Amino acid sequence: MEELKKKITQKITDHFADAAVKKYEGNRVDFTVKKETIPAILFFLKDEMGYNHLSHISCVDWLEEKEFELIYIVWSYTDHLKVFVHTRVDRENAVMDNIDMIWRQANTYEREIKEMYGIHFEGLEAPEEFLLEDWEDMPPMRRDFDTHAYARKTFWDRQEARSDAQDVRETITKRTGEEIPDVAKKYSR
Amino acid sequence: MINDKVSQKIVDIIQNYARKHSLWVLAYGTGCGAIEIPPTMTSRYDAERLGVRGAATPRQADVLLITGYLTTKTLKRVIRVYEQMQDPKYVIGFGSCTINGGMYFDSYNTIKALDRYLPVDVYINGCMPRPEAVLEGFAKLQELIQAGKADGSKKYKENLEWYRANQKEVIPVWRMPEFNW
Numbered sequence: 001m002e003e004l005k006k007k008i009t010q011k012i013t014d015h016f017a018d019a020a021v022k023k024y025e026g027n028r029v030d031f032t033v034k035k036e037t038i039p040a041i042l043f044f045l046k047d048e049m050g051y052n053h054l055s056h057i058s059c060v061d062w063l064e065e066k067e068f069e070l071i072y073i074v075w076s077y078t079d080h081l082k083v084f085v086h087t088r089v090d091r092e093n094a095v096m097d098n099i100d101m102i103w104r105q106a107n108t109y110e111r112e113i114k115e116m117y118g119i120h121f122e123g124l125e126a127p128e129e130f131l132l133e134d135w136e137d138m139p140p141m142r143r144d145f146d147t148h149a150y151a152r153k154t155f156w157d158r159q160e161a162r163s164d165a166q167d168v169r170e171t172i173t174k175r176t177g178e179e180i181p182d183v184a185k186k187y188s189r
Numbered sequence: 190m191i192n193d194k195v196s197q198k199i200v201d202i203i204q205n206y207a208r209k210h211s212l213w214v215l216a217y218g219t220g221c222g223a224i225e226i227p228p229t230m231t232s233r234y235d236a237e238r239l240g241v242r243g244a245a246t247p248r249q250a251d252v253l254l255i256t257g258y259l260t261t262k263t264l265k266r267v268i269r270v271y272e273q274m275q276d277p278k279y280v281i282g283f284g285s286c287t288i289n290g291g292m293y294f295d296s297y298n299t300i301k302a303l304d305r306y307l308p309v310d311v312y313i314n315g316c317m318p319r320p321e322a323v324l325e326g327f328a329k330l331q332e333l334i335q336a337g338k339a340d341g342s343k344k345y346k347e348n349l350e351w352y353r354a355n356q357k358e359v360i361p362v363w364r365m366p367e368f369n370w
Contacts, residue, residue: 132298133262134362140297148295155301155359158289 004079005029011049016041022086032086035070039097041085042072046102051076051083054102057109059117063143066091068119072099094119116141201337208251208277209331210240215250215274217267220257222284225317234320241327247273252330253307258286258299261359264306268356269365271307278342279334281326282309285316292316305355308341 008029012019016037022030033041045051051074060069072085089096098121100107110121111130118139129135138145173180216226229236230243244250247270259267271280282303285291290301303309310333313326333339345352357363 133265134360136361137297145297147297150297151290151295151301154297155290155299156305156355157294157301 001027001081004081008049008079008081008083012041012044015044027080028082028084030084030086032088035087035089035096038070038072038085038087039099039102042074042099042102045074045083045085049076050078053077054106055082057106057113059113059119059141061091061117061141061143062088063091068094068117070096070113070119089119096121098123100125115139118142205335205337209334212239212241212252212279212327212330213244213250214241214252214254215244215247215270216254216256217263217270218256219259219263220284220286222256222286222317225283225320225323226254226256229320229323234324236324236327239324239327239331247271248275250274251278253278253280254283255280255287255303255307256283258284258291258293258296259303260298261300262298264300264356265360265365267307272368276342277334277339279310279330279339280307280341281330282312283323283326284318285314288312288314300359306352306359308345308352310339310341 009021012031013021016031016033018034018037019041020032022032024030031041053075055073055075056071058071058073060071062069068089068091070087070089072087074083074085075081076083094117096119098106098110100110107125110124111126113119114121114124114127115130115132115135116139132140137150140147140150172178216223218226228234230241236242241252247253251274253267253271253274255267271278280303282288286293286299287303287309290296290299293299294301300306304312311326311330313322315322318326330339353367
């Protein structure tokens with residue numbers, strides 16, 4: 001397994017100079033590349049190395065770094081190994097290359113990511129609404145979208161909280177003289 | 190010649206007796222609640238001894254069983270389904286998601302209180318309710334029907350404006366007909 005991983009790492013870094021390797025345990029190999037390299041590296045993995053199954057396209061919102069991370073996961077039926085290709089996209093102007101000509105099923109993931117994170121994929125087929133119907137607010141999976149506030153504003157609720165579901169921590173601390181740590185204060189109602 | 194009121198009452202009693210023993214259920218299986226329906230229907234709990242059985246289409250059904258959370262997207266379909274059902278019709282809200290949102294209280298697309306959008310005759314609480322609780326809910330519905338108190342569809346017709354206004358609050362683009370019956 002380790003030899004195979006080393007071989008694949010060697011082959012990728014030979015072809016793509018900007019591919020940085022990240023080491024993990026298990027049957028996975030991770031590369032981080034620039035976003036312009038993504039179609040080339042995925043095409044290379046599929047055509048030359050036999051990684052012809054696209055498992056998933058995942059997205060992570062790095063709010064503090066003002067970036068989105070896109071992760072393409074591909075799988076080889078002969079090597080039994082996953083290759084993760086990471087890339088970063090600017091959060092303000094989130095534009096990404098479309099890869100649904102390499103794998104047709106990428107279209108579904110890209111449409112979902114477009115709706116949930118607001119990343120624009122250039123030349124995406126069928127760009128109309130997919131999961132959300134008539135959504136006008138900010139894409140809901142972004143981390144600066146406050147789902148609780150939105151739900152309170154939009155959906156009528158019986159009452160704020162039941163009388164027997166109040167936070168009992170303050171009462172307990174008064175009785176015992178303890179202090180609530182800052183971490184816990186964040187979660188208290 | 191007996192007087193009209195008395196004869197009407199006798200007819201009602203017979204009608205309600207017949208209705209409560211043939212509840213054909215349209216299970217709208219959203220979320221995890223649908224998993225409790227097969228054990229309720231099959232031999233261990235055997236809901237059919239109460240006259241409860243599945244119906245294939247909304248037009249053949251008497252009870253709309255909403256098992257779990259409803260998103261704004263599925264609420265549209267449920268409204269269409271409910272309005273296509275023929276009288277007498279009843280709604281059972283199943284699980285805490287239909288009562289107050291349950292574990293989806295802070296979700297961006299699930300409604301919290303079902304009775305604001307559709308008239309609910311019986312709520313079964315629990316997350317999830319066990320088949321015993323489901324059977325008790327049906328027994329309660331039968332009681333209400335026999336007493337003539339399960340009048341959700343009448344309420345819906347009388348207060349249609351209020352229900353429609355609430356529905357349109359969460360469904361901004363209304364692409365459905367105003368009346369389905």
